[in-house]
Amino acid sequence: MMFSRALKTTASEALFERAQAALPGGVSSPVRAFKHVGGTPLFMRSGAGAHVEDEDGNRFLDFCMSWGPLVLGHAHPAIVRAVSETVARGSTFGTPTAGEVELAELVTSLYPAAERVRFVSSGTEAVMSAVRVARGATGRDLIVKFDGCYHGHADYLLVKAGSGLATAGTPDSAGVPAAIAGTTAVLPLADLAALRAFMRERGREVAAVLIEGVPANSGLLVQEPAFVAALREECTRAGALLVLDEVITGFRLGAGGAAARYGVRPDLVTFGKVIGGGLPVGAYGGRADLMAHVAPLGPVYQAGTLSGNPVAMAAGKAALETLRAGGWALLDDRARALEAALAPVCAAAPGGPATLVREGSIFWIVFQERAPRAWGEVDAAAAKRRFPRFHRALLERGVYFPPSAFEVFFASTALSGDDIRRAARAIAEALEASAP
Numbered sequence: 181m182m183f184s185r186a187l188k189t190t191a192s193e194a195l196f197e198r199a200q201a202a203l204p205g206g207v208s209s210p211v212r213a214f215k216h217v218g219g220t221p222l223f224m225r226s227g228a229g230a231h232v233e234d235e236d237g238n239r240f241l242d243f244c245m246s247w248g249p250l251v252l253g254h255a256h257p258a259i260v261r262a263v264s265e266t267v268a269r270g271s272t273f274g275t276p277t278a279g280e281v282e283l284a285e286l287v288t289s290l291y292p293a294a295e296r297v298r299f300v301s302s303g304t305e306a307v308m309s310a311v312r313v314a315r316g317a318t319g320r321d322l323i324v325k326f327d328g329c330y331h332g333h334a335d336y337l338l339v340k341a342g343s344g345l346a347t348a349g350t351p352d353s354a355g356v357p358a359a360i361a362g363t364t365a366v367l368p369l370a371d372l373a374a375l376r377a378f379m380r381e382r383g384r385e386v387a388a389v390l391i392e393g394v395p396a397n398s399g400l401l402v403q404e405p406a407f408v409a410a411l412r413e414e415c416t417r418a419g420a421l422l423v424l425d426e427v428i429t430g431f432r433l434g435a436g437g438a439a440a441r442y443g444v445r446p447d448l449v450t451f452g453k454v455i456g457g458g459l460p461v462g463a464y465g466g467r468a469d470l471m472a473h474v475a476p477l478g479p480v481y482q483a484g485t486l487s488g489n490p491v492a493m494a495a496g497k498a499a500l501e502t503l504r505a506g507g508w509a510l511l512d513d514r515a516r517a518l519e520a521a522l523a524p525v526c527a528a529a530p531g532g533p534a535t536l537v538r539e540g541s542i543f544w545i546v547f548q549e550r551a552p553r554a555w556g557e558v559d560a561a562a563a564k565r566r567f568p569r570f571h572r573a574l575l576e577r578g579v580y581f582p583p584s585a586f587e588v589f590f591a592s593t594a595l596s597g598d599d600i601r602r603a604a605r606a607i608a609e610a611l612e613a614s615a616p
């Protein structure tokens with residue numbers, strides 16, 4: 181057995197207690213509250229490389245990585261330096277700055293489909309704005325998303341599939357008017373026939389079809405390249421725009437993201453997470469003629485007080501430059517090493533199947549025989565039964581996983597060979613400890 185300990189959580193508990201009186205549920209974003217795994221959320225106080233330390237002084241090997249942005253690990257020296265130097269000269273001006281030009285040039289040169297790019301402050305904002313451009317440019321209202329994909333929390337994207345054969349979305353959150361949810365249709369992933377049938381019938385009403393670069397918000401639902409190609413084809417035929425949501429995959433799956441991996445050219449693309457190097461940055465971009473609809477060039481309004489914030493731009497630029505200068509190759513190497521260590525551990529798991537799914541540096545462990553490609557293929561009950569004990573056992577062995585069975589985990593360039601061996605041992609033991 182690895183060193184397994186009862187976690188000391190006194191400081192986190194005290195903070196969580198205080199937090200409840202000031203923040204709804206004690207958190208600034210719901211999944212952080214540990215509701216899916218039980219126990220007290222851990223309040224982190226520092227991070228370096230692949231490791232984090234909480235307020236009780238517990239140290240963890242971190243696979244949450246702030247849900248994706250930290251592709252280079254915590255407190256990477258290039259980012260710390262860029263941020264420190266920039267903030268010392270003033271944190272925001274509300275004017276154009278050189279930094280946003282530099283980051284925009286990097287983005288447009290690395291990612292060919294992004295001929296023009298507009299910076300915002302989150303992935304949600306990026307997707308909202310791209311949808312507005314799509315609607316403005318096509319003069320159509322309907323958008324299409326896929327069941328299991330997450331695109332941020334705009335009203336018309338907090339929508340789930342309707343019952344039966346109905347494709348009209350129904351609200352997936354209180355506060356979303358049914359009339360607004362009705363402007364979104366929801367289709368199953370990995371289902372060519374459903375996609376074709378819908379687009380042949382209603383494609384001419386569709387402003388945009390949205391899909392994640394690799395669907396990674398309901399587990400990791402890797403799509404066949406043929407499905408993505410068909411999606412491109414159906415959009416073109418119907419005059420609908422293809423919006424590739426690369427908020428997770430952009431600058432993580434190499435320079436060209438999922439678009440390059442699948443050989444697909446989106447009309448519009450959204451970025452977040454990695455593009456800000458750990459600071460709040462989102463961006464949307466695409467064909468120059470479409471981006472010409474955005475104010476001040478065109479009639480689609482979109483603005484932001486802190487958009488293109490110079491400190492955040494500097495962090496993003498440092499991250500992308502580090503990735504370009506060997507970072508992506510190193511990330512690929514680390515991800516392959518992690519897969520080589522974890523796949524046999526999962527395959528040998530006692531107490532029911534565990535399957536390791538990987539796309540680039542994005543990973544998921546699912547408690548069923550085969551990797552699902554659609555939400556309907558996920559054995560959610562099995563995952564919910566086993567994951568809380570699995571997660572707790574990992575914490576007790578110094579490994580921090582995202583606190584939900586349906587969240588992916590991330591490799592970073594900061595993982596050492598020793599980290600990977602430790603992770604494999606901890607995961608093997610946690611699988612055993614969580615076996616029914």
Ligand SMILES: *Cc1c(COP(=O)(O)O)cnc(C)c1O
Nearest residue numbers: 302303304330331332427428452
């Ligand atoms: C995280 C995420 C978003 C939302 O980004 P925020 O910065 O959390 O608003 C949108 N799309 C995808 C694919 C995401 O993973």
